[in-house]
Amino acid sequence: MLHLPLFLIFGLICVAGAINLLVQRHPINSALSLVVVMASLAAEYLLLGAEFVAAVQVIVYAGAIMVLFVFVIMLLNAGEEEHTKGSRVALLLGVPGIAIGGVLVAWTLLRHSNTAAVQIGALPGPPKEVARLLFHDFLLPFEVTSILILIAIMGAVVLASRPEAIVRRLRRGEPTQQPEKHELAVAGKER
Amino acid sequence: MTPNPYLWLIPVLPLAGAAINGFFGRHSSKKAITTIALIFPGAAFLLALFIASRFSSASAPYYYDLAQWIRSGSFHADFSFYLDQLSLVMLLAVTGVGFLIHIYSVGYMWDDDGYYRFMSYLNLFMFFMLTLVLAKNYLLMFIGWEGVGLASYLLIGFWFVKDSAASAGKKAFIVNRIGDFGFLIALFLLIKHFGTLDFTALFSKIQSMSPENAGVGLLTSIGLLLMVGAAGKSAQIPLYVWLPDAMEGPTPVSALIHAATMVTAGVYMVARSHVIFERAPTAMTVVAIIGTLTALFAATIGIAQTDIKKVLAYSTVSQLGYMFMACGVGAFSAGIFHLMTHAFFKGLLFLAAGSVIHGVGGEQDMRKMGGLRTYMPWTFATMGIATLAIAGIPPLAGFWSKDEILWRAFGVNWAYWLIGVVTAFITSFYMFRLMYLTFGGEYRGGPAAHDVKHQSADARAMHDKASHGGHGHGEPHESPWVMLGPLVILALLSLIGGFVGYGNRFEHFLATAFQSPAQEAVHEATENSVEYMLMGVSVSVAFLGWILAYLLYSRRPELPGRIAQSLGALYRAVSNKYYVDELYALLFVQPVVEGSSAILWKGVDQGVIDATVNNTADAARHTSDNLRHMQSGNIRSYAGWVAAGGAIVIAYMIWMGVR
Amino acid sequence: MGNLSNVPLSYYLVLSGILFACGVLGFLIKRNIITVFMSIELMLNGVNLSFVAFAAHWHHLSGQIFVFFVMVVAAAEAAVGLAIIIAVYRTRETLNVDQVNLLKL
DSSP: OOHHHHHHHHHHHHHHHHHHHHHOSSHHHHHHHHHHHHHHHHHHHHHTTOHHHHHHIIIIIIIIIHHHHHHHHHHHTOOOOOOOOOOHHIIIIIHHHHHHHHHHHHHHHHHHSOOOEEOTTSSOOOHHHHHHHHHHTTHHHHHHHHHHHHHHHHHHHHHHSOHHHHHHHHSTTOOSSOOOHHHHHHHTOOO | OEEOTTTTHHHHHHHHHHHHHHHHGGGSOHHHHHHHHHHHHHHHHHHHHHHHHTOOTTTOSEEEEEEEEEEETTEEEEEEEEEOHHHHHHHHHHHHHHHHHHHHHHHHTTTOTTHHHHHHHHHHHHHHHHHHHHBSBHHHHHHHHHHHHHHHHHHHTTSTTSHHHHHHHHHHHHHHHHHHHHHHHHHHHHHHHHSOOBHHHHHHHHHTSOOOOSSOOHHHHHHHHHHHHHHHHTTOTTSOTHHHHGGGSOHHHHHIIIIISGGGHHHHHHHHTHHHHHTOHHHHHHHHHHHHHHHHHHHHHHHTOOBHHHHHHHHHHHHHHHHHHHHHTTOHHHHHHHHHHHHHHHHHHHHHHHHHHHHTTSOOBGGGOOOHHHHOHHHHHHHHHHHHHHHTOTTSHHHHHHHHHHHHHHHHOHHHHHHHHHHHHHHHHHHHHHHHHHHSSOOOSOSOOOOTTOOSTHHHHHHHHHSOTTOOBTBOOOOOHHHHHHHHHHHHHHHHGGGGGGGGHHHHHHHHHHTOHHHHHHHHHSOHHHHHHHHHHHHHHHHHHHHHHHIIIIIOTTHHHHHHHHHTHHHHHHHTGGGHHHHHIIIIIHHHHHHIIIIIIIIIIIIIIIHHHHHHHHHHHHHHHHHHTTOOSOHHHHHHHHHHHHHHHHHHHHHHHHO | OOOTTOEEHHHHHHHHHHHHHHHHHHHHHOOBHHHHHHHHHHHHHHHHHHHHHHHHHHTOTHHHHHHHHHHHHHHHHHHHHHHHHHHHHHHHOOOBGGGOOTTOO
């Protein structure tokens, strides 16, 4: 019964968070408003009866990915944005473009699409059903994505590490700069 | 018609010689080249003699189908050869005189670096000329026609490093081509209306047609166009301008191609086409008029020339005019007769002139010659015989043939005869002028430097061996026997060659070829007294010319200069060949060159073709220059483009969905 | 207010569209690389919402499965992307997206 108001409330929170992301100057504020967006999206998923997805959204998206973002922001000590020259194309073409696109889509959807309603809990989305689908019909993509994650991990490690560190590890015994203490301990050498 | 399987060998033998010398001559010894170069034309000549000895009117004409060539619907043209009395005369003249000139060339061109090339070209020329003469259809004749033009170009421009020689070769070829264009159109007309180019088939078709007495019909057009071709090849007005320039080539070339054989191809072609011309009186008249006018015109130019070869060149043009006059009045056999005797004495004249030039070390200006009769007696004697012949003094060959023409011309229209007589006077005058200037008086030239055409030290050795002993280098000397031999033989022919025409024997011989018994009868009916009177006029005119030349160039040599001075502009016009070359340059050459340069080169080639290519490249460059700005490295601009593109796609999809 | 227990599908789609549009705008406007990256995540979330909505509409669970995979990929992408950003920061000493422009012609 409260479906529509709930939808509207959480929808407004979503939109507010999104707009706040755009408006804020400091990236940490944008990150936190993104967290707000994801949380309210999780609530939307619940309204749609997708329990498992909602849980995963909170755990993975808001809980892991956004934490990663915040870590990086703090690591890099990102400050407020400077005002530099932007891109003319982006402002002239892109913004109106997407605005018009969004308006078109919205208008179309509201005017022409099938407005059959979705009820709360109309579709059971318990983990059991999801798991059944996941491990039977979508087994291959599931396994492949695990490999994808593995590759992503390796890539992230390689990309983020210092190049000299890799070189040093490759050629043991040729330090190119003063090694750090913990690395010395790992290498087992005294200087 | 009987088949004769040896006919095709006659043209092909020299071709073999040309090929062998052409491909292998560069590294062969001069002896080898000479052997090859002489054996093949010699063999052709012997074969021609052999066939001639077996020739009888009963079995003639001979023919031989060598190979199929064009079969296109109902039109046939094959490699077929044909020999009747007319071609037999031409054949003997070409192979005989040609062979003699080959021998002469051995001596003349011995020291030239391009000796093998010269011999190869000479043989090639023989091949084409013999193809022309022995062809059984117009198309094969046209191959020979074009081929001799090619050989002429190659040989005129033999010393191609000399600009004037190269240009002369070019000029000869181009002017010839203009004539060939007319020839080709005539051939097309023949194909269209008669469906065949074979002589026997074509002429039998035409013989059933009646003469076109009223105006210009098909046969007249064909005849006129054929005459255009002949005018180009045989140097008649208005296409004669290439022949004097062709004297840039070595003298044997001038003798063979531009006196004895190639230039006579036009006369032969007209004679061969007599069936057409006899039924197109207008065309015949045009032929006669062109021939007559050319004869007179060229003779007048010849009086004022100082280069010994140029005099002979204009003389050739003039004598060819006589031959066309003969054909134009219907006296085809007389024209051919004159062709034959002309081959003898004009060939001799050129060869002797070559001997003179060779002997004085390359000088060609007669004003620097003189007194050569003591230095070069044999040359003097033979050239003198030739001069008597060409002047028409009996009983030499030229008298018989020229007189025949004049008599037949008189029978048609006395105007032709009159101009012919005047021309004969002028001919005699300038020929004896040449003799007196070259051989009379005292030697006016400097010490004879070595002939510029000799390029090695062998020359000196050869000269010393062959010349009369005792002459040092600094004086004119006689030529070696390899060169004098042909001179003597041709002189003999000039002496006795006329007697074949005695008593109309020649004409009877050719009568079956020309199938004109009617005209013969007419002429025999003319009174003999008229004939003798005309003969007397022409002989006296010849002597008058001789006397005048003697007076002006032997007795009072200072007179010609004074006369030239007093005539002033007129003399200058004549000595500058009436400025015809300049006129042609102005009317035709300049516009073509300018037009080609301005329109075709700058306008089309540079402006359109190059511009298109360049502009395409430029456009590509500009486009890529402008497109380059899209790759700015700026992520946001990329994103902007993506978003814009995405919006367009979404809009399109929505539109498609909504419709 | 009508039947409040039923929310039309199109409302979900409109919300998804708004989120997506905000993501694109952020991508175009923002100058900090990390913020740009977060806009990408916002776009992905918008798309996820529309997947789930359709899954509910068609009563077909594979929509949710797809969302699952989208999240996995987003995670991987976030990891690698942030590693790249760190590497870029090390060499360029800046987080301004306009100054990462070495790939220009």
